[in-house]
Amino acid sequence: MATATDFLRVIADPDGANIDIVAVHGLNPTNSEYHAEQTWTSHVSKKLWLRDFLPQQQTLAKARVLLFGYNANVAFNTSTAGVSEQASNLLNRLDLKREGINDRPILFVCHSLGGIVVKHALVTAKLDDTYEAIRLATYGIVFFATPHQGGKHANLGDIAAKIAKRCLRNEDNSFMEALKKDSLFGEELVNNFRHQIEDFYVLSFVETRPYRKLGLIVDRQSATLGLSGKREKQVHLAADHDSICKFESPEGDDFELVIGNIRKMVQNALNAELERKRMDDLSVPVASLTLKEPASRNYKLGISLSGAPQIDDDIFVGREQELDQLQEWLAPTPSRQNRVVVSGLGGMGKTQLSIHFAKQHHDQYSSIIWLNAKDENTIRAGLVALASRILGGTERDVLVKHLDEDQAVRFSRQWLSESDNKEWLVIFDNYDDPRIPGIKSSTGYDIRPFFPDRDQGSILITTRSSRLSFGDADAVKLAKRLDGLPLALTTAGSYINQTADSFRSYLQMYEVSWKDLAENSDELLDYEDRTLYSTWNLSLKRIEAQEPEAVQMLRLMAYLDNHDLWYELFQKGAESMPTWLSNVVKSRPRFNKVMGKLQEYSLLEVEVDAQSGQYSLHPCVHDWTLECLNCELNNELFRLAVHCIAENTMWDTEADFWIGNRRLGQHVSRIESQRIKESVDWNCVKVEDMYKIAYLSETVGRTVQAETMYERALAGYEKAWGPEHTSTLDTVNNLGLLYKNQGRMAEAETMYERALAGKEKAWGPEHTSTLDTAETMYERALAGYEKAWGPEHTSTLDTVHNLGNLYADQGRMAEAETMYERALAGYEKAWGPEHSKVIMVKKNLELFT
Structure with missing residues (x-):
């Protein structure tokens, strides 16, 4: 029987719920019976915002809210074993609550060390197939003052002990000493969670006010996961460690900021779920592309060797034995998947053999797909191209504007996994750098995640081998x-x-x-x-x-x-x-x-x-x-x-x-x-050229290479023209943007401040280049661009759009909508309805429909 501190309780349950929001509290050293509720309840108004305010918000009216209660004192006092037990407890209870609704998106909301429990739970779900549905349904995690790594002046265990001291209000004791030394805050959890964190979106609220004499409990550095691109967003609140997740009224400035960002994440989660359903059910249009009914889907794409080297069949001789063996092993079978690996020395003709086999036996397969398996990027590019073929000849430009690369790859894999699509052949050519267990490699990768999920079809892989094979004894002298x-x-x-x-x-x-x-x-x-x-x-x-x-x-x-x-x-x-x-x-x-x-x-x-x-x-x-x-x-x-x-x-x-x-x-x-x-x-x-390569790398998501190139370019500009030259400052500004997208806010702020100061010194505060530099300058930038170039110039419109993003992040939705509509009208006039920026603004406006 559940105790008052051991439960998963529904506190908001609207009809037609479309998302689950699960709240997990942090450390409770005093073992307060109502700590789960008190974590989210205002000291003054006594309002629990997850129950009393959140359901009244736009986009959140159909959110089911669940409150997880557990004995945090026991959990954290017994080290890793205790946290793992509560993580399993959370998964088990949530699994029971979600019976029959496994596809409904999940958003976890955590305070302080409650984030450790959630991270343990998601690692467990990755390892235990019982809870795979929960992991796949999890879209994002909202952290309130959760420590992910050591801060500027303390390691992670010290921060946890500081949290305990805040709760206990007494001197150090054995409990806090255990927290300081605890392996649960060591590398194992960090590494295990980091291995899958790119599956989720993260929103972190960071405390900026000291808690009594203890000062900041979890500083900005500790509250950062350091994810790439748009996966992680940090928002700073004018609150201490205790008050950061308590709100007196829905009109408060901090609540508007918090709920605006959560609302945006929920909307994105619902959009992602809608997109997933569209991908699963091909009878529903994907963006502007209308796909065929299930009964008439076309699984016969024929043979495609796009990107494969050209061979002359007239001069391809021999290999009859190998071709016969491939025919025997790769013949379509309805009950299982056939896999064959052709290995040999570089230049032995593995690619030619596979291509010749495909041409010779193309009539036995519904579809033959050739993929360059040199690395993950080339495979993904091939699967994106396959998605275009599957869609039956519709315009590729329309496809790529409405499906991002991840969606297109997933779409192709799902198509290969459909129960009626069993007679295809996929050739993974040049898989020469496999990831081998126990051997570290900076380039090796595992090809298996690119295989279809269902046990069907045929797969042919070519790869190099270190073993020497000799030719025919009767070969001519040159051979x-x-x-x-x-x-x-x-x-x-x-x-x-x-x-x-x-x-x-x-x-x-x-x-x-x-x-x-x-x-x-x-x-x-x-x-x-x-x-x-x-x-x-x-x-x-x-x-x-x-x-x-x-x-x-x-x-x-x-x-x-x-x-x-x-x-x-x-x-x-x-x-x-x-x-x-x-x-x-x-x-x-x-x-x-x-x-x-x-x-x-x-x-x-x-x-x-x-x-x-x-x-x-x-x-x-x-x-x-x-x-x-x-x-x-x-x-x-x-x-x-x-x-x-x-x-x-x-x-x-x-x-x-x-x-x-x-x-x-x-x-x-x-x-x-x-x-x-x-x-x-x-x-x-x-x-x-370094600068351009850095920009190119950034636009395709290669942030590590982008950072290296920007740093090289910055050193070059500083050496050639000095630290205050405009090209130097442009590079500084781009590094700041890159750091911001990686969640490295302190470094981003330093770069912004340097770029802003340099440009103001060089050109004055109203020059257009100065106005480009930092988010805080958008309103000032807009006035400057309108004065310099007019209200319909594309640079003016970019700033209008950025202002819309800023207002949305702050929860000022009416002002955000006004800016988005202005940007949309200007972009459509400048570039037409199919431009990528027009589509991007339309997606932002979906928040208001």
């Missing part, structure tokens, strides 16, 4: 000398076809090339690599005699990703390029001629079914360009590669900018790869 490596044979064949040399003369030249390579290569270079590299060296010498600029292009491409190489990538910014590259890109026909020369010798491939004019390098060729052609990395070519990426960076004022920038993201990953970034001199790179 024997090349160890039967198809890529080496292809290169040799291309060379012979392009020259008048005989097999005998080619073999003699090969032996000389081999000897030279063996004498000058690293002893650790694999034997099979030397075999391939020798054949390519011969081709390279021939190309250099015919088209020397093609060799330079090959060397340049070593610093870019091996996929998606197109004319404009090299052509933009041609006026500042070296003469040889300007000659290559002076026209598209000239560019194609140079690339065609590399293609003639099988050193370059045309991507099939890709956008027009895209080239790619085989991974083995790509390795060779870096390890041999550029054995001593060339700073000038590296600088040039960075410049090519930077010149193609798109700003957020351009339509579909994130699509273009994501396309460049894989090339940024290449210049940031360990082998390159540690061997080149970044001082050779233009500071403006």
Whole structure:
């Protein structure tokens, strides 16, 4: 039987409830019988705001509110075991309360150490399938003064002990000593929770007033989780540790600020649930896209090898035994999923084998999908493209504006998991960097989360192997000398076809090339690599005699990703390029001629079914360009590669900018790869290019790379022009924005203050650049922009929109709505109804419908 301190009680239960808000109190060392209620109740008005105020608010009228009570004294006094027990208690009680409504979104609201209980509960739910539905339904967590890490002057255990001292109002005792030493505040919980925290949105309310003589209990640093982008938001309240979650009336300023932010999170949770239902039920329109009824859904997409290297079926020979085995193992079966892994050395023909199999047996599968599995980003890009195919040829531009990348990936996986869709084949090609248990890797990843959930369909994975396989004993002399490596044979064949040399003369030249390579290569270079590299060296010498600029292009491409190489990538910014590259890109026909020369010798491939004019390098060729052609990395070519990426960076004022920038993201990953970034001199790179790469990285969510690049750009600007130059201050301001989006508010504030002071000194308080700098300056900025450029200029409208966001965050909803409507009218007039900013403002206005 539940005691007065052990319950999960419904305190608001409207008809047609659409979300569960679960309130969890913190430490109760005095073991007060009514601590669960008192945590949220005003000392003066005696109003429990979760029950008395929240249900009266817009958007929250249909929220069911539950109050969790537990013996916090026992929980925290018995260390980790006690907290884990109460976390399980919370999960068990919540599971019973949600019987039959598992899809209803959940929002946890926690005070102080109650957040530790909730974090333990979500870690437990991840490990225990019994509570998986609760974890999946959890949209966000609202923390009131919850410590997540040590503060400026105390570790996490000390902060917990300080909270106990606040409750007990007495001197240190054994209970507080136990809290100080307790492992429950150590790295295990932090690491386990951080592993899944990106699944949730976090809203943290931070105390700013001291609690009596104890001062601040949980400071800003301790109250920060440090999540990326928009996952975490911090709001500072004029309250101490005790009063931060108590409100006397619904008209109070702090309550308006709190409820406005909670209302926004609830609305986002409801929108996310609606989107999930749309994805589950394809009969409901997704944004402006109307999908077919279940009975008429099309699971027959046919074969798509978009992005895969092109192979000539006429010259694909042999491998009959392997093809027969694949046919046997991958034949569609209704009762289980077939999985086959093809492993082998680089250049052995794994990709060619998989593509040939797909073409040969395409009529046996309802759909064949090829995905580049080089890393998680390339897989995700492939699944986004699949979502577009599934939607039956509707406009891709409309799709990407209404579905973000995560939704599109989830949509594709759900489609592959539908019960009537069992006869597909998915090829994960080039999965060469798997995450291996027990081995730390900065790049390795687990491919399994990209598999469909249901046990059906067929999956083919190609990956490199460290084991050497030899060719046929009856192979011709050249094939024997090349160890039967198809890529080496292809290169040799291309060379012979392009020259008048005989097999005998080619073999003699090969032996000389081999000897030279063996004498000058690293002893650790694999034997099979030397075999391939020798054949390519011969081709390279021939190309250099015919088209020397093609060799330079090959060397340049070593610093870019091996996929998606197109004319404009090299052509933009041609006026500042070296003469040889300007000659290559002076026209598209000239560019194609140079690339065609590399293609003639099988050193370059045309991507099939890709956008027009895209080239790619085989991974083995790509390795060779870096390890041999550029054995001593060339700073000038590296600088040039960075410049090519930077010149193609798109700003957020351009339509579909994130699509273009994501396309460049894989090339940024290449210049940031360990082998390159540690061997080149970044001082050779233009500071403006560093700035653009930083911005590009930020727009595609690569915040770590963005921060590194901004810091490099800042150092470059300071060195070249001084700390008060406008470009320096722009970079300072962008770093501030990046820190803010990461929840690093103290660092963001420092950057804002520096940028604002510098710009005011340089231009005065009314200059438009000064007015861009900080959130606190939006109203001042708006007046300045209107005066300088007029009310309909896009910069004026951006500030109007930002003011709307600020008012919404403060709970000033009427003023927010006015600003959003003004921004919407201006954006539609400037850019039309389909622009990304128009769609963004419309989503914000949904809060008021």
